[in-house]
Amino acid sequence: MDSPLLRPPAVAGKFYPAQPEILERDLDKYLGPPAEPSQKIERALGCMAPHAGYMYSGHVAGAVYQKLPPHSSYIILCPNHFGRGAPLAMMSSGAWQTPLGEVQVDPALAAAMRDSCHLISDDPVAHAQEHSLEVQLPFLQHQLKDFTFVPISVGVGNYAPLEILGHSVAHVVKTANKPVMIIASSDMNHYEPDSITRIKDRMAIDRILALDPHGLHDVVRREKISMCGYGPTIAMLTAVIELGARNAELVKYATSADVSGDRSAVVGYAGIIVS
Numbered sequence: 338m339d340s341p342l343l344r345p346p347a348v349a350g351k352f353y354p355a356q357p358e359i360l361e362r363d364l365d366k367y368l369g370p371p372a373e374p375s376q377k378i379e380r381a382l383g384c385m386a387p388h389a390g391y392m393y394s395g396h397v398a399g400a401v402y403q404k405l406p407p408h409s410s411y412i413i414l415c416p417n418h419f420g421r422g423a424p425l426a427m428m429s430s431g432a433w434q435t436p437l438g439e440v441q442v443d444p445a446l447a448a449a450m451r452d453s454c455h456l457i458s459d460d461p462v463a464h465a466q467e468h469s470l471e472v473q474l475p476f477l478q479h480q481l482k483d484f485t486f487v488p489i490s491v492g493v494g495n496y497a498p499l500e501i502l503g504h505s506v507a508h509v510v511k512t513a514n515k516p517v518m519i520i521a522s523s524d525m526n527h528y529e530p531d532s533i534t535r536i537k538d539r540m541a542i543d544r545i546l547a548l549d550p551h552g553l554h555d556v557v558r559r560e561k562i563s564m565c566g567y568g569p570t571i572a573m574l575t576a577v578i579e580l581g582a583r584n585a586e587l588v589k590y591a592t593s594a595d596v597s598g599d600r601s602a603v604v605g606y607a608g609i610i611v612s
Contacts, residue, residue: 342431342461348468349436353391353475357436363391364479367399378586379406380612382577383519385545385570386476387606388415388469393593394524394606400589401608402476408518410443410485411477412450412506414569415470415522417492422463425456425502426490433471433488437478443485446513450487454505456498463490469522469566491568496554499568503550503575510580521573523566525605531594537562538590538605545609546585550574577611585611 349355354363386401387394417426429447432439451457464470470488477484493499510517525538541562544553550571557567564570574582588610592603 342428343439344428344431344433344461344464346435346471347466348471352468352472355436360436360475361479363395364399364475367391367395368403368476368479369399372403376404377406378404378610378612381405381518381610382580382582383521383573383611385521385523385573385607385609386473387524387608388472388522389524389593389604389606391472393596393604397589397591397606397608398476401610402480404588404610405518407481408484408516410446410513410515410517411520412446412487412489412509412517413470413473413520413522414489414491414572415467416566416569417463417467417490418469418565419466420492421466422490423458423460424492425458425498426460426463426492427451427457428461428464428488429459433474435471435474435478437475440474440478441485443487446485446509446517447487449509449512450505453508454502456501457489463492464488473520473522491572494568496551496571499571500575503572504579506572506576507579510576519573519576521566521569523564523570525564525607527563527565527604528602531592531600531603534592534603534605538607542587542590542607542609545570545574546587548574548578548582548585548611574611582611585609
């Protein structure tokens with residue numbers, strides 16, 4: 338019998354510290370003091386969080402995770418930066434390893450996802466070197482004793498398959514026997530001056546806050562906004578709207594210039610919670 342697949346960390350020591358004690362210290366800093374119950378968004382159905390190196394975007398991701406109620410399972414959607422593997426790729430078993438330990442893939446939730454969406458392939462190749470999902474896990478590990486997740490890599494850009502994926506995610510969440518949170522991993526505009534990036538990012542953020550996935554797709558294409566995770570975000574929005582979402586909150590926004598001071602070519606980061 339084959340041993341369960343273990344996906345080792347690909348970017349520990351690069352995007353975030355490889356030493357557990359240093360990583361825990363940094364996560365404490367990015368998450369800030371424990372949120373009061375009144376500060377949690379208890380009706381949260383989904384969120385968008387950035388995935389750059391923690392020194393640049395960790396404070397934005399931390400602001401999101403601090404306000405999320407705990408869940409036992411997550412569906413995490415990420416972009417495919419390298420174009421490897423299947424266009425829509427899932428891992429349906431095994432575990433992912435970070436410096437904080439192993440996180441188990443939820444096999445029942447993954448099986449339901451595979452049954453619900455005919456476009457998804459079971460393909461670990463798409464996830465092997467991808468950083469955008471991996472960097473979300475330490476935030477969850479730092480806050481939760483035990484949770485499972487389903488990783489889905491999104492390498493398609495056309496609206497139709499993203500909408501199909503979103504409806505499939507909604508179906509799986511509705512029929513699960515437990516609450517499931519949907520996380521979309523995305524950075525915003527890339528490598529333009531800070532002033533331009535902030536304008537472009539605001540156009541995309543406005544469509545997300547309006548719960549308008551088709552509008553997000555249109556504005557990203559029309560305005561040439563290099564938002565790497567617009568596909569995961571469109572699928573997340575489609576899913577949470579079907580699940581009854583009525584509100585989206587911009588928790589925090591920043592650009593890399595806020596850390597580096599270099600405003601000539603920046604990356605934008607937005608943290609949004611949908612409830």
